[in-house]
Amino acid sequence: KSQFSTDDHPHRRFNPLTGEWVLLSPHRSKRPWQGQTEALDLTTAPSYDSECFLCPGNRRINGEQNPKYDTTFVFQNDFAALNSEGPKAQGSDALFRFETVEGESRVLCFSPDHSLTLAQLSPEAMQAVIAAWQSQSRELGQKYLWVQVFENKGAAMGCSNPHPHGQIWAHNHLPTLVATKQQRLADYYQQHHSNLLADYVERELKEEVRIVASNDDWVALVPYWASWPFETLVLPRFDIRRMTELTAKTRETLGEIIGALTVRYDNLFRCAFPYSMGWHGAPFDGQEHPEWRLHAHFYPPLLRSASVKKFMVGYELLAEIQRDITPEQAAARLREQSPIHYKNSHY
Amino acid sequence: KSQFSTDDHPHRRFNPLTGEWVLLSPHRSKRPWQGQTEALDLTTAPSYDSECFLCPGNRRINGEQNPKYDTTFVFQNDFAALNSEGPKAQGSDALFRFETVEGESRVLCFSPDHSLTLAQLSPEAMQAVIAAWQSQSRELGQKYLWVQVFENKGAAMGCSNPHPHGQIWAHNHLPTLVATKQQRLADYYQQHHSNLLADYVERELKEEVRIVASNDDWVALVPYWASWPFETLVLPRFDIRRMTELTAKTRETLGEIIGALTVRYDNLFRCAFPYSMGWHGAPFDGQEHPEWRLHAHFYPPLLRSASVKKFMVGYELLAEIQRDITPEQAAARLREQSPIHYKNSHY
Ligand SMILES: O=P(O)(O)O[C@H]1O[C@H](CO)[C@@H](O)[C@H](O)[C@H]1O
Numbered sequence: 001k002s003q004f005s006t007d008d009h010p011h012r013r014f015n016p017l018t019g020e021w022v023l024l025s026p027h028r029s030k031r032p033w034q035g036q037t038e039a040l041d042l043t044t045a046p047s048y049d050s051e052c053f054l055c056p057g058n059r060r061i062n063g064e065q066n067p068k069y070d071t072t073f074v075f076q077n078d079f080a081a082l083n084s085e086g087p088k089a090q091g092s093d094a095l096f097r098f099e100t101v102e103g104e105s106r107v108l109c110f111s112p113d114h115s116l117t118l119a120q121l122s123p124e125a126m127q128a129v130i131a132a133w134q135s136q137s138r139e140l141g142q143k144y145l146w147v148q149v150f151e152n153k154g155a156a157m158g159c160s161n162p163h164p165h166g167q168i169w170a171h172n173h174l175p176t177l178v179a180t181k182q183q184r185l186a187d188y189y190q191q192h193h194s195n196l197l198a199d200y201v202e203r204e205l206k207e208e209v210r211i212v213a214s215n216d217d218w219v220a221l222v223p224y225w226a227s228w229p230f231e232t233l234v235l236p237r238f239d240i241r242r243m244t245e246l247t248a249k250t251r252e253t254l255g256e257i258i259g260a261l262t263v264r265y266d267n268l269f270r271c272a273f274p275y276s277m278g279w280h281g282a283p284f285d286g287q288e289h290p291e292w293r294l295h296a297h298f299y300p301p302l303l304r305s306a307s308v309k310k311f312m313v314g315y316e317l318l319a320e321i322q323r324d325i326t327p328e329q330a331a332a333r334l335r336e337q338s339p340i341h342y343k344n345s346h347y
Numbered sequence: 348k349s350q351f352s353t354d355d356h357p358h359r360r361f362n363p364l365t366g367e368w369v370l371l372s373p374h375r376s377k378r379p380w381q382g383q384t385e386a387l388d389l390t391t392a393p394s395y396d397s398e399c400f401l402c403p404g405n406r407r408i409n410g411e412q413n414p415k416y417d418t419t420f421v422f423q424n425d426f427a428a429l430n431s432e433g434p435k436a437q438g439s440d441a442l443f444r445f446e447t448v449e450g451e452s453r454v455l456c457f458s459p460d461h462s463l464t465l466a467q468l469s470p471e472a473m474q475a476v477i478a479a480w481q482s483q484s485r486e487l488g489q490k491y492l493w494v495q496v497f498e499n500k501g502a503a504m505g506c507s508n509p510h511p512h513g514q515i516w517a518h519n520h521l522p523t524l525v526a527t528k529q530q531r532l533a534d535y536y537q538q539h540h541s542n543l544l545a546d547y548v549e550r551e552l553k554e555e556v557r558i559v560a561s562n563d564d565w566v567a568l569v570p571y572w573a574s575w576p577f578e579t580l581v582l583p584r585f586d587i588r589r590m591t592e593l594t595a596k597t598r599e600t601l602g603e604i605i606g607a608l609t610v611r612y613d614n615l616f617r618c619a620f621p622y623s624m625g626w627h628g629a630p631f632d633g634q635e636h637p638e639w640r641l642h643a644h645f646y647p648p649l650l651r652s653a654s655v656k657k658f659m660v661g662y663e664l665l666a667e668i669q670r671d672i673t674p675e676q677a678a679a680r681l682r683e684q685s686p687i688h689y690k691n692s693h694y
């Protein structure tokens with residue numbers, strides 16, 4: 001039998017942040033695709049769209065009028081998944097267990113310009129977005145245990161409006177995936193007397209093969225256990241536990257790394273690369289949490305081209321996540337992309 | 348403050364099979380939809396398609412010719428995610444943990460007729476499918492610990508060929524989601540001295556509100572903790588742990604319940620209702636497994652119509668599954684559908 005090679009032989013990798021395995025079938029990427037392709041929108045969006053609920057000065061569905069904002073703009077989601085009123089109740093039956101929740105959901109417009117995406121923002125406009133993430137986290141973190149900052153980008157990710165925007169959902173419980181991560185980070189800290197993500201980023205910087213971009217403060221990499229084809233993690237190289245602890249300098253270098261990553265994403269298939277992204281940091285419970293390190297996950301669905309995505313279906317929903325190209329191959333492809341956005345490349 | 352009502356107030360429900368919570372926002376179903384819609388294929392497929400890799404007598408991509416089969420037909424997947432050769436290796440580093448896998452993946456054509464779906468099979472043809480699930484499970488269960496029988500139906504679920512077919516992936520390890528379920532079923536059995544799914548089906552039969560269809564042997568219901576809008580569980584009313592234990596009678600009643608469920612699915616939005624479905628039963632490890640009960644999960648993505656689906660994105664990928672309509676509302680809508688398929692309703 002031949003030597004084991006991660007590029008040729010099916011194997012599983014373990015995700016220490018979730019405790020779940022991922023099945024890798026690198027030999028499978030040759031299969032033909034006859035299934036659904038994503039509709040490619042090649043029209044250029046206008047900078048202002050009078051029909052858009054998020055453009056400055058326009059009316060939203062509930063009748064409220066947006067201000068004529070010129071940087072970022074935050075409002076309570078008109079169809080919020082959470083609200084802070086309502087009776088409290090819970091049921092602890094082993095089979096029918098429930099509890100009421102309290103929280104809020106907000107929408108954050110990244111820019112007044114309808115036609116842009118995070119990847120195309122100027123450095124100053126990017127700073128405004130990070131500052132908004134930070135001030136929202138500070139404000140909502142005073143009231144709630146968990147503040148989930150995230151963005152769904154692109155129709156393929158269920159985003160119902162192309163205007164550049166993200167969301168912030170905050171509530172008084174740790175959501176399922178975060179509760180698991182909290183436990184795993186704490187276990188590692190206890191066992192190894194060190195921080196999992198701090199150890200991990202050092203190891204990756206030495207191995208190099210999964211790094212996409214880095215600067216003095218931040219690293220964007222395809223994690224060893226990535227689920228999505230071009231999934232990435234944005235990790236700090238310094239001790240920071242929550243978004244609220246960013247300084248002027250680490251905000252600036254963070255803007256750079258997000259730019260470096262999202263521009264490469266767009267360049268890979270020459271499209272506005274769809275993804276869901278979001279931030280995880282220590283809960284706002286007043287504790288120290290030395291086991292935590294602030295980080296962002298990017299989960300992009302595209303697999304082979306701007307129109308062919310990976311489907312997390314049958315086997316994935318019933319058994320285990322499966323992927324075809326290896327994280328090392330994905331990182332290499334992203335790394336080799338130009339750091340200049342393809343839409344600006346004629347300059 | 349008003350009385351808590353599951354139809355009006357946001358709450359979380361606990362899934363005892365996964366240990367995960369689901370966030371319910373019933374008041375949110377009123378939000379408008381401006382996002383991506385699924386392409387609706389209203390053309391009627393022909394009974395035979397000369398370009399289809401799965402039709403009887405046709406050649407597949409690797410050059411092999413399908414037999415002129417007239418019921419079901421099973422073959423090794425030409426682009427298998429698993430294979431049984433290859434070197435063995437593993438690495439147990441806390442941050443870079445991997446192991447090689449061995450297994451096979453097969454494709455099961457449900458019918459020679461290219462135009463049909465499970466929902467439209469005659470009772471006899473349905474029996475042939477169940478018999479194939481059973482004989483495949485028996486054969487592969489002799490060689491492997493886990494046999495995953497599943498179907499991806501519809502372009503929205505990444506299915507690359509409309510010819511009615513499912514898949515069977517078998518391997519020598521418990522996949523992530525099954526390992527969790529194994530643990531939870533065993534824990535419940537130890538704590539309560541009874542079987543979780545046996546207890547659950549009895550409780551649901553009494554409560555009635557989440558039942559979609561039932562007969563003497565089987566129940567199809569929307570679980571209390573459903574993630575997908577119209578997710579269902581197919582549960583037996585008798586002690587059966589693996590697919591291999593089905594008898595002529597319980598195969599027949601199972602065919603009935605699958606028909607009753609999938610016809611209602613198609614009738615709900617008058618379309619070939621997309622879903623991923625699959626079976627879970629006790630592992631093939633030679634043990635008794637009194638904590639197990641054979642069951643099927645159906646995970647359909649549609650939310651509001653044949654073209655608007657639920658996206659499991661941002662908040663769902665980073666925090667917790669969120670749903671809008673309640674499981675009780677979903678069950679009521681499915682229950683009220685006609686048991687006659689809309690395509691046959693002129694008879
Ligand atoms: O095997 P298929 O039908 O080509 O592929 C489909 O099902 C597989 C198993 O659920 C998934 O891994 C793929 O993402 C999906 O496109």
Ligand SMILES: O=P(O)(O)O[C@H]1O[C@H](CO)[C@@H](O)[C@H](O)[C@H]1O
Nearest residue numbers: 158160657658660661662663669
């Ligand atoms: O809030 P939106 O953008 O209307 O909705 C989108 O993001 C939500 C949060 O990730 C998801 O629950 C929805 O399924 C998705 O369509």
